[in-house]
Amino acid sequence: MKKLTALMMFVTTVHVYAQNQNLLSGKYPLDKLKTILVPQSQWAPFPKITDRAGWSKADESMMKAFFDKGMSYINYDWPSIPATTSLLIERTGDRATYDGMNTRKREVLGTLVLAEIYENKGRFTDAIINGVWSICEQSWWGSPAHLPKTKELSGLMDVSQPFVELFGAEMSTFLSWVDYFMGDKLDAVSPQLRKRIYAEVNRRVFEPLMARPHGWMTKNANGRRPNNWNPWICSNWLNAVLLLEKDETKRVNAVAKILTVLDEFLNPYPQDGGCDEGPGYWGAAGASLYDNIAMLNMATDNSFKYVYDDEKIKNMARFIYRANIGPVYFVDFADASPKPGMAASMIYRFGKDINDPDMMRFGAYYRRGEVGETGSHYFRTLFELFMQDEFKNAAKGLPLPGNVWLPDLQVMAARDKEGSTDGWFIAAKGGNNDESHNHNDVGNYIVYYNGLPLLIDVGSGTYTAKTFSSKRYDIWSNCSNYHNLPDINAETQPPGPTFKASALAYKQDRSSAEFSLDIAHAYPEKAGLASLRRTVHLNRGRNVQITDLIIQKNAGSITEHIMTCYPASLETPGNLIIHYKTAGGETKDFVIKYDAKQLQAGVEKVPLTAPEDKGVIRNWGDNIYRINFVTNENSVKSKIEFVISKK
Numbered sequence: 334m335k336k337l338t339a340l341m342m343f344v345t346t347v348h349v350y351a352q353n354q355n356l357l358s359g360k361y362p363l364d365k366l367k368t369i370l371v372p373q374s375q376w377a378p379f380p381k382i383t384d385r386a387g388w389s390k391a392d393e394s395m396m397k398a399f400f401d402k403g404m405s406y407i408n409y410d411w412p413s414i415p416a417t418t419s420l421l422i423e424r425t426g427d428r429a430t431y432d433g434m435n436t437r438k439r440e441v442l443g444t445l446v447l448a449e450i451y452e453n454k455g456r457f458t459d460a461i462i463n464g465v466w467s468i469c470e471q472s473w474w475g476s477p478a479h480l481p482k483t484k485e486l487s488g489l490m491d492v493s494q495p496f497v498e499l500f501g502a503e504m505s506t507f508l509s510w511v512d513y514f515m516g517d518k519l520d521a522v523s524p525q526l527r528k529r530i531y532a533e534v535n536r537r538v539f540e541p542l543m544a545r546p547h548g549w550m551t552k553n554a555n556g557r558r559p560n561n562w563n564p565w566i567c568s569n570w571l572n573a574v575l576l577l578e579k580d581e582t583k584r585v586n587a588v589a590k591i592l593t594v595l596d597e598f599l600n601p602y603p604q605d606g607g608c609d610e611g612p613g614y615w616g617a618a619g620a621s622l623y624d625n626i627a628m629l630n631m632a633t634d635n636s637f638k639y640v641y642d643d644e645k646i647k648n649m650a651r652f653i654y655r656a657n658i659g660p661v662y663f664v665d666f667a668d669a670s671p672k673p674g675m676a677a678s679m680i681y682r683f684g685k686d687i688n689d690p691d692m693m694r695f696g697a698y699y700r701r702g703e704v705g706e707t708g709s710h711y712f713r714t715l716f717e718l719f720m721q722d723e724f725k726n727a728a729k730g731l732p733l734p735g736n737v738w739l740p741d742l743q744v745m746a747a748r749d750k751e752g753s754t755d756g757w758f759i760a761a762k763g764g765n766n767d768e769s770h771n772h773n774d775v776g777n778y779i780v781y782y783n784g785l786p787l788l789i790d791v792g793s794g795t796y797t798a799k800t801f802s803s804k805r806y807d808i809w810s811n812c813s814n815y816h817n818l819p820d821i822n823a824e825t826q827p828p829g830p831t832f833k834a835s836a837l838a839y840k841q842d843r844s845s846a847e848f849s850l851d852i853a854h855a856y857p858e859k860a861g862l863a864s865l866r867r868t869v870h871l872n873r874g875r876n877v878q879i880t881d882l883i884i885q886k887n888a889g890s891i892t893e894h895i896m897t898c899y900p901a902s903l904e905t906p907g908n909l910i911i912h913y914k915t916a917g918g919e920t921k922d923f924v925i926k927y928d929a930k931q932l933q934a935g936v937e938k939v940p941l942t943a944p945e946d947k948g949v950i951r952n953w954g955d956n957i958y959r960i961n962f963v964t965n966e967n968s969v970k971s972k973i974e975f976v977i978s979k980k
């Protein structure tokens with residue numbers, strides 16, 4: 334992002350969604366799509382296992398790592414997953430046990446295939462066959478947490494009514510690559526193996542997706558646009574149908590439908606490219622859209638390359654580095670993780686395809702060493718194997734834009750110095766309380782210093798049965814009173830699309846950046862708010878100011894909450910100290926200045942004892958503190974100001 338030196342002011346009143354509608358499905362009618370799609374029998378996206386010259390171009394160290402890991406799986410005992418493990422989602426709320434076993438089977442299978450490709454002596458073939466058979470015998474490839482919440486499906490799948498969700502689609506990808514790479518070796522053992530792969534993928538994935546609509550394909554009943562499920566599932570559907578489907582009519586019809594479904598995701602996506610699900614989910618949202626485009630180009634001799642010239646696509650790509658705080662941390666509003674893993678090679682490829690050197694440098698910065706495991710998005714690993722010579726030698730660095738303004742997403746970020754983590758970083762959001770992976774957090778902000786957290790958004794915890802149920806807002810970290818937000822008359826923000834920000838304004842120049850919005854409509858009517866004008870202001874190189882101008886219909890109470898991951902203490906009235914830790918582990922004190930005549934301050938350590946809190950501990954340690962500022966006197970009009978600075 335280029336440095337912006339002139340004063341800029343934006344007031345968000347209209348979202349830009351309507352440009353380049355049907356970017357994917359509108360280009361080629363069905364008869365044209367038939368002519369550009371490489372037939373299944375001729376499609377070779379990566380070298381077949383017999384093409385040793387082709388595989389000699391794969392990175393030797395990575396392939397050796399997969400081989401070494403595969404050796405540890407040579408006698409892998411493929412587990413069946415008991416019905417009672419699936420039932421845990423209903424009985425205890427535990428989804429991790431089933432999902433862990435299911436995911437492990439995919440990962441082991443993918444690793445064994447790469448190990449066999451590396452050695453090509455048949456040593457891993459039986460283990461792969463056992464994996465294929467075990468997976469095909471498994472009643473349900475998806476997660477019990479993704480089953481519809483009905484009495485008929487209380488933790489167990491109705492196998493007579495297959496439908497497709499994330500992990501079932503992922504499984505079809507792994508089986509498809511087994512068929513592609515190992516087909517001849519499987520046939521030499523028994524023709525039933527490949528026949529079974531197709532039969533199961535066709536029954537569980539291809540037929541349901543072509544026969545009936547799925548909720549993730551389009552907007553929901555409230556009008557909320559599709560989330561990451563849409564492109565993530567489509568990427569696996571596309572992958573599998575391109576590799577497995579020999580009937581060319583079925584194959585091209587499936588590709589045509591996939592393009593239409595993807596446009597249901599892309600058409601309403603904001604022009605600014607902002608991902609309301611956060612940087613972690615971007616890897617399965619905008620990034621999965623890229624997976625689809627990349628695969629389409631491989632299967633059509635680059636007939637979809639035009640997509641990379643679209644400005645919305647470019648903005649969707651750039652979101653990942655615009656949300657970057659520093660080497661470890663990212664802006665983590667809603668269910669986002671503050672420390673998401675980066676799919677570095679995919680980011681680099683995406684940046685290269687849209688001709689963005691900053692994104693390429695960003696991807697190269699997060700390049701991993703040799704790894705011997707595969708995760709989701711198996712095809713990304715295959716791309717990675719063949720790009721290491723370029724990737725290793727690519728320029729590396731974090732763009733660290735000085736100012737970010739996403740008017741459609743209603744998120745801003747700013748730092749003291751472009752290209753550096755030194756000093757202050759702030760981010761703040763507007764939006765509404767019906768976003769994907771929503772937290773009730775309209776008006777929330779975060780403050781970091783030298784790339785490390787000071788005032789935080791806790792983000793998501795471990796997913797359980799509660800997480801995506803009617804009890805979602807029984808989880809404390811999803812609620813506004815555990816964000817950097819006020820309670821008004823003891824009322825917190827409710828969920829729902831009508832609870833939203835209004836009258837947004839943003840400006841920045843060399844010395845400051847400022848974001849303001851009215852969040853009164855994010856609260857229920859009984860809160861009694863006439864207006865609540867919040868301003869988040871960065872004085873570059875000096876401090877951060879948070880100002881709330883609150884007008885109530887009748888005089889009432891206000892409690893301001895501030896969340897941190899460090900101990901805090903009251904030094905003197907008006908000066909609350911946060912005992913921040915530097916990168917070297919040294920304590921460095923910061924002060925929150927406030928009007929002690931107006932506010933009474935207190936600090937509480939949040940107990941992390943619920944099943945959902947395991948994820949909070951993983952991200953932050955057992956170190957979540959809530960600072961509460963309670964008004965001493967009720968008033969119709971209040972101006973509450975906090976100044977955060979170094980002590």
